[in-house]
Amino acid sequence: MLSNSLIELDRAHLVHPVSSFRGHEKLGVRILKSAKGATVTDMTGHQLIDGFAGLWCVNAGYGHDSIVEAAAKQMRELPYATAYFDIGSEPAIRLASELADRAPGDLNHVYFTLGGSDAVDSTIRFIRYYWHAKGQPQRDQFISIEQGYHGSTTAGSGLTALPAFHAGFGVPYDWQHKIPSHYAYRNPVGSDPAAIIASSLQILKDKIEAIGPERVAAFYAEPIQGSGGVLVPPPGWIKAMRELCRSYGILFVADEVITGFGRTGPLFACADEDIVPDFITTAKGLTSGYVPMGAVFMADHVYDTIADFAGDAAIGHGYTYSAHPVSAAVGLEVLKLYEGGLLENGRRAGARLMAGLEGLRSHPLVGDVRGRGMLAAIELVTDKDKKTPLPAAAAPARKVFDRAWENGLIVRAFANGVLGYAPPLCCTDSDIDTIVERTLKTLDQTLEDPAVRAAMA
Numbered sequence: 001m002l003s004n005s006l007i008e009l010d011r012a013h014l015v016h017p018v019s020s021f022r023g024h025e026k027l028g029v030r031i032l033k034s035a036k037g038a039t040v041t042d043m044t045g046h047q048l049i050d051g052f053a054g055l056w057c058v059n060a061g062y063g064h065d066s067i068v069e070a071a072a073k074q075m076r077e078l079p080y081a082t083a084y085f086d087i088g089s090e091p092a093i094r095l096a097s098e099l100a101d102r103a104p105g106d107l108n109h110v111y112f113t114l115g116g117s118d119a120v121d122s123t124i125r126f127i128r129y130y131w132h133a134k135g136q137p138q139r140d141q142f143i144s145i146e147q148g149y150h151g152s153t154t155a156g157s158g159l160t161a162l163p164a165f166h167a168g169f170g171v172p173y174d175w176q177h178k179i180p181s182h183y184a185y186r187n188p189v190g191s192d193p194a195a196i197i198a199s200s201l202q203i204l205k206d207k208i209e210a211i212g213p214e215r216v217a218a219f220y221a222e223p224i225q226g227s228g229g230v231l232v233p234p235p236g237w238i239k240a241m242r243e244l245c246r247s248y249g250i251l252f253v254a255d256e257v258i259t260g261f262g263r264t265g266p267l268f269a270c271a272d273e274d275i276v277p278d279f280i281t282t283a284k285g286l287t288s289g290y291v292p293m294g295a296v297f298m299a300d301h302v303y304d305t306i307a308d309f310a311g312d313a314a315i316g317h318g319y320t321y322s323a324h325p326v327s328a329a330v331g332l333e334v335l336k337l338y339e340g341g342l343l344e345n346g347r348r349a350g351a352r353l354m355a356g357l358e359g360l361r362s363h364p365l366v367g368d369v370r371g372r373g374m375l376a377a378i379e380l381v382t383d384k385d386k387k388t389p390l391p392a393a394a395a396p397a398r399k400v401f402d403r404a405w406e407n408g409l410i411v412r413a414f415a416n417g418v419l420g421y422a423p424p425l426c427c428t429d430s431d432i433d434t435i436v437e438r439t440l441k442t443l444d445q446t447l448e449d450p451a452v453r454a455a456m457a
Ligand SMILES: Cc1ncc(COP(=O)(O)O)c(C=O)c1O
Pocket: 115, 116, 117, 118, 120, 149, 150, 151, 152, 222, 226, 227, 255, 256, 257, 258, 283, 284
């Protein structure tokens, strides 16, 4: 009764992100009630392993009392402090300092946001300001990568390169350019890492030359493209792209909103890749999704250029909830948990997950298995030689997701038949094995789908 009335209230009033409004009205909402570790329970009592950590964000897992205590303590003591007017709060200052200590190279300055989209949006503003400060305001062209996701703000959605975020919204703007993804499984140059790197370098170079090197402000890359289908570049790819940008004096932004905070192993995926970008954007795992927060990391030279140019004038970029003390208190506690064993557990569990998913390679529907750490995907095809995607009639985003859900597993089911995994770092061996077993069951059921059968005949 309660559950039914909630479904009706949701239908009538709650607008869901990135949803078909009419489709959602028809389907109705699935309401989650509680969670512990890597397991969530819905209103009907159905228990599921959360193989996607909410929205690749609950890296620490659910139900950590110490995080709840940290938030409650901060709420009692000081629930809010602005960071405007040269005011601050202890947790925000401490978190900025702890993060700067751990960030690659000289990314020593942290601007806190509410999430990933406004972190990316903030970089666009800081970068425009930076080039203005450098006396090169004509550097106003931005390059990002097809299949990339950089959030959903008005400007950031144009750096994003997924059609649903553009159609009908009037983006991308003419200053937002794209180059093709490294997408190793479907790269026209084949899957050889050196060939992919050489090709991406040439394409980026050509793009920069076509725009005019003196016009290009910045290049954006995710260390692993998440929302585009968990596309993992070959080792050395991001370093090569970073160096090319450096040679042109173009700022390099690593968008680590998904890859940060243990998702691929270390706190920052850039550490694995041995690069120091000019900016890193983070969110999600920063507070493990318990409360909203994002962070922009800025290199010394960027900060100093902006600071020296502005002098006594205020740099007009700010949010009421920037450096929120409760979010910062949660961030500090989450960082403690990561370094107190969760990163290590995530590395071990990630190796088990990758091995388990590799074991599914021989399944008739599995065309590709890819990932790093606790970020992985399998790509389903109906013909392995031709790499034929699942037919639209198989409606993977809906039907494969539903089958997995019924089997007690949450995965990200992309419309093109990619299944994405980003489980909490706290997963036990048994959690990981259950994810793999339930995936296999879901694949076997998908194999029986008449639309899939017809495509394979
Ligand atoms: C790489 C990347 N950047 C930015 C964002 C936007 O973050 P948010 O949804 O917190 O606004 C996301 C979200 O998934 C992301 O994956």
